[in-house]
Amino acid sequence: MKVLLVEDDPSLREGMGELVSELADVQAVGTLDEALRALAADRFELVMTDMRIAGGHTDGRGVLEAARRQRHPVAIVSAAGPDEVARVLHPSVPDALLIKPF
Numbered sequence: 001m002k003v004l005l006v007e008d009d010p011s012l013r014e015g016m017g018e019l020v021s022e023l024a025d026v027q028a029v030g031t032l033d034e035a036l037r038a039l040a041a042d043r044f045e046l047v048m049t050d051m052r053i054a055g056g057h058t059d060g061r062g063v064l065e066a067a068r069r070q071r072h073p074v075a076i077v078s079a080a081g082p083d084e085v086a087r088v089l090h091p092s093v094p095d096a097l098l099i100k101p102f
Helices: 010-021 032-041 059-069 082-089
Strands: 002-006 025-029 046-050 074-078 096-099
Touching (some): 002 010, 002 032, 002 059, 010 025, 010 046, 025 032, 032 059, 059 074, 059 082, 074 082, 082 096
Parallel strands (some): 002 025, 002 046, 046 074
């Protein structure tokens, strides 16, 4: 299984990457641009993305929309509550939501 992990915080990216790599082949990136390049270059069974990448309020939405165009399942990782996530991502809907800290 291939997973694209998008997290701008290096320590979280490393920790989450190690955890997920126990079950999958992980490609971890830290910016929206890197995520878009990875999605254009490869196929993933799951995309896990932070909702706010490098301070951008809706960068996770950009990753979600790009992944959806290629039919990738998407899990949003966020410290925001479910209502805020739904409001920011609307009309797009992720397949899963992981609330930080987890």
